[in-house]
Amino acid sequence: MKALNIVVVGNGMVGHHFVDQLALSDVNACITVLGSETRPAYDRVHLSEVFSGKEPSDLALTTREYYEEKGVNAHFGDAVVNIDREKKEAITESGRRFAYDKLILATGSYPFVPPIKGSERKQCLTYRTIDDLGEIKSNAKDSKIGVVVGGGLLGLECANALQNLGLETHVVEFAPGLMGVQLDDGGSKMLRRKIEALGVTVHTQKATSLIDDQSDDTKLRMHFADDTHLDTDMIVFSAGIRPYDQLARKTGLDVGERGGIVIDYHCRTSDSDIYAIGECALYGNMIYGLVAPGYRMAEVAVQQFSDLEEKPSFKGADMSTKLKLLGVDVGSIGDAHGRTPGSVTYVFSDEKIEEYKRLVVSEDGKRLLGAVLVGDCSDYDTLLQYFLNEIDLPESPESMILPSVDGAAPALGASALPMTATICSCHNVSKGDIFSAIDGGCCSVGDVKGSTKAATGCGGCAALLKNVVDDEMEARGLSVDKSICEHFPHTREELYHLIRVGELKSFDALIEKHGTGIGCDICKPAAANMLASAWNDYVLGASHVGLQDTNDTFLANMQKDGTYSVVPRVPGGEIKPSQLIVIGQVAEKYKLYTKITGGQRIDLFGARLNELPDIWKELIDAGLETGHAYGKSLRTVKSCVGSTWCRYGVQDSVGQAIDLENRYKGLRAPHKIKFAVSGCTRECAEAQSKDIGIIATENGWNLYVCGNGGMKPRHGDLFATDLSTETLVKYIDRILMFYIKTGDRLQRTSVWMDNLEGGLDYLKEVIIEDSLGIAEELEQQMEHVVSTYQCEWKTTIEDDDKLKRFRQFVNSKEEDSNVVFVEERGQMRPANETEKSKLIAKSA
Amino acid sequence: MSIETIICDKSDLIENSGVCALLNDEQVAIFYLPATEQKVFAISNWDPIGQANVLSRGIIGDIGGEIVVASPLYKQHFSLTSGQCLEDETAPVKTYPIALKSDKVVIG
Ligand code: SRM
Ligand SMILES: Cc1cc2nc3c(=O)[nH]c(=O)nc-3n(C[C@H](O)[C@H](O)[C@H](O)COP(=O)(O)OP(=O)(O)OC[C@H]3O[C@@H](n4cnc5c(N)ncnc54)[C@H](O)[C@@H]3O)c2cc1C
Ligand code: SF4
Ligand code: FES
Numbered sequence: 032m033k034a035l036n037i038v039v040v041g042n043g044m045v046g047h048h049f050v051d052q053l054a055l056s057d058v059n060a061c062i063t064v065l066g067s068e069t070r071p072a073y074d075r076v077h078l079s080e081v082f083s084g085k086e087p088s089d090l091a092l093t094t095r096e097y098y099e100e101k102g103v104n105a106h107f108g109d110a111v112v113n114i115d116r117e118k119k120e121a122i123t124e125s126g127r128r129f130a131y132d133k134l135i136l137a138t139g140s141y142p143f144v145p146p147i148k149g150s151e152r153k154q155c156l157t158y159r160t161i162d163d164l165g166e167i168k169s170n171a172k173d174s175k176i177g178v179v180v181g182g183g184l185l186g187l188e189c190a191n192a193l194q195n196l197g198l199e200t201h202v203v204e205f206a207p208g209l210m211g212v213q214l215d216d217g218g219s220k221m222l223r224r225k226i227e228a229l230g231v232t233v234h235t236q237k238a239t240s241l242i243d244d245q246s247d248d249t250k251l252r253m254h255f256a257d258d259t260h261l262d263t264d265m266i267v268f269s270a271g272i273r274p275y276d277q278l279a280r281k282t283g284l285d286v287g288e289r290g291g292i293v294i295d296y297h298c299r300t301s302d303s304d305i306y307a308i309g310e311c312a313l314y315g316n317m318i319y320g321l322v323a324p325g326y327r328m329a330e331v332a333v334q335q336f337s338d339l340e341e342k343p344s345f346k347g348a349d350m351s352t353k354l355k356l357l358g359v360d361v362g363s364i365g366d367a368h369g370r371t372p373g374s375v376t377y378v379f380s381d382e383k384i385e386e387y388k389r390l391v392v393s394e395d396g397k398r399l400l401g402a403v404l405v406g407d408c409s410d411y412d413t414l415l416q417y418f419l420n421e422i423d424l425p426e427s428p429e430s431m432i433l434p435s436v437d438g439a440a441p442a443l444g445a446s447a448l449p450m451t452a453t454i455c456s457c458h459n460v461s462k463g464d465i466f467s468a469i470d471g472g473c474c475s476v477g478d479v480k481g482s483t484k485a486a487t488g489c490g491g492c493a494a495l496l497k498n499v500v501d502d503e504m505e506a507r508g509l510s511v512d513k514s515i516c517e518h519f520p521h522t523r524e525e526l527y528h529l530i531r532v533g534e535l536k537s538f539d540a541l542i543e544k545h546g547t548g549i550g551c552d553i554c555k556p557a558a559a560n561m562l563a564s565a566w567n568d569y570v571l572g573a574s575h576v577g578l579q580d581t582n583d584t585f586l587a588n589m590q591k592d593g594t595y596s597v598v599p600r601v602p603g604g605e606i607k608p609s610q611l612i613v614i615g616q617v618a619e620k621y622k623l624y625t626k627i628t629g630g631q632r633i634d635l636f637g638a639r640l641n642e643l644p645d646i647w648k649e650l651i652d653a654g655l656e657t658g659h660a661y662g663k664s665l666r667t668v669k670s671c672v673g674s675t676w677c678r679y680g681v682q683d684s685v686g687q688a689i690d691l692e693n694r695y696k697g698l699r700a701p702h703k704i705k706f707a708v709s710g711c712t713r714e715c716a717e718a719q720s721k722d723i724g725i726i727a728t729e730n731g732w733n734l735y736v737c738g739n740g741g742m743k744p745r746h747g748d749l750f751a752t753d754l755s756t757e758t759l760v761k762y763i764d765r766i767l768m769f770y771i772k773t774g775d776r777l778q779r780t781s782v783w784m785d786n787l788e789g790g791l792d793y794l795k796e797v798i799i800e801d802s803l804g805i806a807e808e809l810e811q812q813m814e815h816v817v818s819t820y821q822c823e824w825k826t827t828i829e830d831d832d833k834l835k836r837f838r839q840f841v842n843s844k845e846e847d848s849n850v851v852f853v854e855e856r857g858q859m860r861p862a863n864e865t866e867k868s869k870l871i872a873k874s875a
Numbered sequence: 876m877s878i879e880t881i882i883c884d885k886s887d888l889i890e891n892s893g894v895c896a897l898l899n900d901e902q903v904a905i906f907y908l909p910a911t912e913q914k915v916f917a918i919s920n921w922d923p924i925g926q927a928n929v930l931s932r933g934i935i936g937d938i939g940g941e942i943v944v945a946s947p948l949y950k951q952h953f954s955l956t957s958g959q960c961l962e963d964e965t966a967p968v969k970t971y972p973i974a975l976k977s978d979k980v981v982i983g
Contacts, residue, residue, distance in 0.1 A: 549935070550936050552936055577890065577892035577935065578934070579934075580934065581932040582947075591927065593929045640932075839895065841883045842887070847902070849927060864926075
């Protein structure tokens, strides 16, 4: 059968979901995507996170490469301006024509700007796209005051953004209350109280009539219908959205009275070859302004092209929402306003702790019809499940929102949910789907996420997902075995604790007390590493030597042919010419291949075991020391040139990097640790990709944590700003020791952070606010490690007994005949098999 | 008939770890586990998977009761008593009869 020619107009969240689903389905289609934005689809829902540190690129939902790989023909930055329904062609601004068999309109919506005189001024903005973000940011730079017009969900999110940008923020709302669509009167009032307490000024029942120039302190003056006014530097309109339905209008498709392209339950418009999905579509006289319903429409539309006998249909969608606005938890479920005839309402309001909760219950008291939560959303998941799955309410429903006193109804456990319960509405994942994923071998929340996509949309269902997974794993007796290996029934974290508490100083003592057998290549190096973090004894001491990986035993990295590499430490990347010369001389003398590493130092490859001590002796004599390239320990503190030389630098990044590298060198950790220090925001040292990243500011240092390059890059999280060196070091001490204490074996800080319950906020509490009361202990433990540092190579070459280990053969001075080098580009490299057999044949 | 060769001194061995010795042209990895009954073990130093002479530099352990060394290159486990590779039965290594005789290590 010929491939169906499908053209998708709009590459927003829903348009992309459609393409993604279609590409994954077995529909034989040739897909073309036409988007008016210049970039491929991105996560609009999390747009605001760009104001709190994310890069626009972090929001990407797809890439041009991905589309290419899937055979999708994508064109960006060229809007569709007309549709020729006779010829079945979509026509773009630049005049290109794309023929279609089926056309999908996924044009979304645009922010509505009320027709106010003066609203075309350049300081009047909207908030919908990444480009809008750029405009808001650049306007905010020379503004002191910002006003958001509209006190709905998006308006408040925008107010949050303006506050984050440091502006004095006002919200102007036409209606009497905030978030009128989602909240009832009481909820709206409590929200206002809380938001005002955060320093945002709220003006309700204000209709803006004119925006005027204002020459004094501020740029604009807003005049209201009640003859009052407000001065400001910039205005962001967030007064509702309007569907992008112009194309449909132009070409004569049915549209709703108040806009929106009319669709049936198969997402089809009045032309049976044209479909509309997402925020531009009007179903049952309603625009669904959330992403989950849009995704459902996309899936329904895809299925229309399949060979299914009975095509699925769109049946409307739940519009419940949970948000954190300006740090205030807000939740709205179902009929929040209690408009269902006969419904009964329960309200709990506590002005002291600023919490408001409302339940709307059916006449017979059996069903939850709606709810409003302000200030505390911890009951949201439970209530939503009661609502969506029509679960029988407890005898006294009010117990569900009353502060927990004895006898209150317990939260609805995951086990109480029916199999059909929707856990993730963004990706339509039910409890049954999660169970099948577990049947299929998933055994952690991470696995289930990967296999079902649950909790990868808005993220609102993450806590519930974890409950369901954990609960089921436990029920199956599968409580994931986190034992480090067969010799110890403990996790790494537990072992670390046992070592410290029991003051155990050797592996023998540890396994005798807490394990069985003689150990293995998993628990031994892990224990050696923990013993080193805890007590910092010489790693090649008699009782430790057999525990180490070969790299740690021989203080060098083993290469594929059994030879080793040598990496001297170059703190902060700063090195004296005289030391460079020595490195060069040593390399020449021992015929080592030399290479500049990705970590600002020099690696010397191809050293034979027996040569290592001689090589190190010469390096140490020149003032160099071990770089610990072999250890699960601090690697490098990369630096940029900084204020000493660079015209932009605001602090001495090199000096800081050297100090930090010297402080933490040799520190053993669950995995290697990398730092970087940049001298200014240009970030030449790439600090945001390091476990610990530091960027100089005019006032001190910004600290980023838990970044990672490598296999799965992760952007560091901004942990604290404008720190003095003293506080910076204090925080790093605590963070690293806390990681050493709680991290899993071979777990980089990035993965540790992603698995840390409570995430960044929790880490801040522990480190900055000392919520666990362990800060001092962590600092002391770090101080011990810092003060007992030794260059392991120095200790080794001074000990004849230790040097015995570096003999290739205990009974001969010969060398390993299998180590053979050839020359390439003027240096040595290991010979490959053919080269080897030739060379050996020649010499025989 | 077997010829016994003194390959090295007991003091050349390292407790709970390995060293390498030359036996004619063959590289032999010798492991010393004082806490076990047999105490010394000898297998070939050649890692058939990593294709390098490195097994003496691996970590010793027990997996399911079998005493093994983990190759330092790609971490496969080789039994010190049978030479079997636990991960790949087509890649066993040679084993050698070995014993401690007072302060000498004897092969053969
Ligand atoms: C030498 C070097 C490559 C080079 O020629 O530039 C290198 C070489 C190795 N890297 Fe690397 N990495 C080197 C910089 C990096 C960098 C760049 C950086 O540090 O700025 C990264 C990405 C940044 C990061 O770690 O976040 C990097 C990410 C990795 C990873 C992936 C880690 C991850 O979390 O995904 C591994 C594998 C591992 O550690 O498990 C790895 C592992 C290795 C090992 C240890 C693999 C091995 O077992 O043989 C290599 C040891 C070579 C040796 O014998 O010295 N190397 N490696 C670099 C040494 C830097 C130094 O001076 O110490
Ligand atoms: C700041 C913000 C926060 C939000 N928070 C949430 C939330 O927490 N939860 C939630 O569920 N929803 C939230 N939303 C709403 C959510 O983003 C939308 O529901 C969703 O993006 C709708 O997807 P869509 O594809 O229909 O429209 P869009 O994502 O708007 O995509 C439409 C695309 O089509 C393009 N286009 C339009 N006309 C044409 C044309 N003629 N030719 C070519 N291309 C065209 C547009 O430029 C756009 O790129 C939020 C929205 C914003 C702005
Ligand atoms: S990060 Fe800034 S200070 Fe450092 S080199 Fe780059 S521009 Fe210069
Ligand atoms: S509900 Fe949005 S990610 Fe699951």
